[in-house]
Amino acid sequence: MTAAKPEFIVHIGQSKTGTSSIQRVLGGQRKALEQLGICYPLSPGWANHGMLPASLVPLSRLGHFNPALWDGIGAEARLAQFRREFAAEMAALPAGTRLVILSAEQCGGLLGNQAEIARLRDLLAPHASRIRIAIYLRRQDQHAASGYTQGLRVAGIRPPELPKLGPDRLPQYDYAKLLDDWAAVFGADAMMIRIFERAEMVHGDAVDDFLDLCGVPLAVPADHPDRQSNLSLTPAAIDLARSMGERMKARPEGLSAASLPWRRFMAALSDALPGRGWKPHPAEAAAFLARYAEVNEAVRRRWFPDRPSLFAPLEPAAVDPSQGPPPGPPPIDRGAALEAAMDLLEDQLGRAAQREADQHVLAGRLHERLGEQGPARNAFRAALRAVPDHPLAQQHLAEAALREGNRTAAEAHLAVLRRAHPAHAATQRIERLMAAPKPGG
Incomplete structure (x- = not known):
């Protein structure tokens, strides 16, 4: 069948x-x-x-x-x-x-x-x-x-x-x-x-x-x-995107939707500075929406006859004639764009440091599996130079210190974990190891 x-x-x-x-x-x-x-x-x-x-x-x-x-x-x-x-x-x-x-x-x-x-x-x-x-x-x-x-x-x-x-x-x-x-x-x-x-x-x-x-x-x-996917940007991030776009358009290679640098820049900006985006002036919104009143009423009549209007009306302030005509498009706020650039730079540097630390931890764990304790310790220390409170690097160094009987060093690593990652599995593991009775005790 x-x-x-x-x-x-x-x-x-x-x-x-x-x-x-x-x-x-x-x-x-x-x-x-x-x-x-x-x-x-x-x-x-x-x-x-x-x-x-x-x-x-x-x-x-x-x-x-x-x-x-x-x-x-x-x-x-x-x-x-x-x-x-x-x-x-x-x-x-x-x-x-x-x-x-x-x-x-x-x-x-x-x-x-x-x-x-x-x-x-x-x-x-x-x-x-x-x-x-x-x-x-x-x-x-x-x-x-x-x-x-x-x-x-x-x-x-x-x-x-x-x-x-x-x-x-x-x-x-x-x-x-x-x-x-x-x-x-x-x-x-x-x-x-x-x-x-x-x-x-x-x-x-x-x-x-x-x-x-x-x-x-x-x-x-x-x-x-x-x-929370495909969020908009903060107003400052929009100013930065406008500034960067104008600059890239002026370069010999120009700017297009297919530009890989532009797509990566916008992806990084979206990750670092998500926000509610641009909001039009209330009077501008009212003037724009008025052009679609007949269309929206036709939709309401056919598809939503029980609704008093197709959409929620504009807020009262949006139709207050005392506001006057809508202003022209806002100019780029260069100061805000620079602040957004600094925020983006800080975000990207932090992400790069995290990736570097993660790679060092992976290398350290591989050295441990091969029984190469010295290179393993060096890799975990390199991870901490990139991200000083990296939980897995702190954990592995604490474990190495315990294996060597150096409880003072292990306690120092645990103090960092408790301060930076109190609920992390790495913190809980070192706490259990520290609390366990000593062999033969």
Whole structure:
């Protein structure tokens, strides 16, 4: 008997609505999902399934994609490989698979008309019993402001300001047409539409809300690191990125989204100085949002008729005429940029020192296994020169001191561990060794 086909849920975005956190959680929980009869495919990408929509449009539309995605073989060959691997993965789904979840916020941007959306349907339909479409809508002014940092990451160096255009020129913010196009291809009953506002989401969290939306009984700890993915930057870090981008644009090699130094710089900056990003002037936000009032009302009427408005209204201060017209885009604060550069330098030096210390510890442990106590001790001491309170280096030196009967040195190492790492396993181990009775005592 032929096995029943699974249901598919395709999460199409939008970007800046917790998509990276959702994708990283799902990618990291594949084994747990499999036990629930749920597949989060690997062939379209480990976390973001961007290969899926990328395979359905001309290569000329993929300029913003990270070149690293093509695995050194180029976009055309890599996408052809994806098509083969995806077909094989779908054909090999375990018999108990009841649900397949795909997540690629690029769907909403790359598949811009019904013909392109239909290509996605035709690709998935042979494998699916039913296809549903999940999408989160974020108020346009908030989405545009949040997307500013994302633009910097792909070398879009410009002052922070909201576009002075309406839905006719910014179709990605015409939510009425976006939803109508997807509903025309997959059916209105297939649309799973959520509002990206904390008050509207389960536990005020995108990950929990998405799992609830899909009916996935997966428990993800509140402090799970993947819940906080693709964060924005502090205002000072934005000033630093703007300064660095302007400088790199002026160099002979120029600046592009494919620039490896720029991508690494932005990745380091994002790790070191995450923040809430740029916030537009309230009057600027009000003027921008007013252009989308008709679009949003059309969405409310069709999809959310019981809501008084599609999105939460602007705060009262945002529409206070006494504030006057919005100012021009803010200039770069060079002082703040320099402070951010110092913070970034300190962060990168600390990470480099940690990597160096970890390597010395690995070398020291290898020497210990070979019975080379002198070189082992030298390696652990080298680790402490890089990171003076490195817990494993302190532990191994304390153990070496105990083996030699030098309790004074061991106590000194333990004092460092208690001060710097009171709950670390290394501290607990040395405490147990120190408390153990002496042989023959």
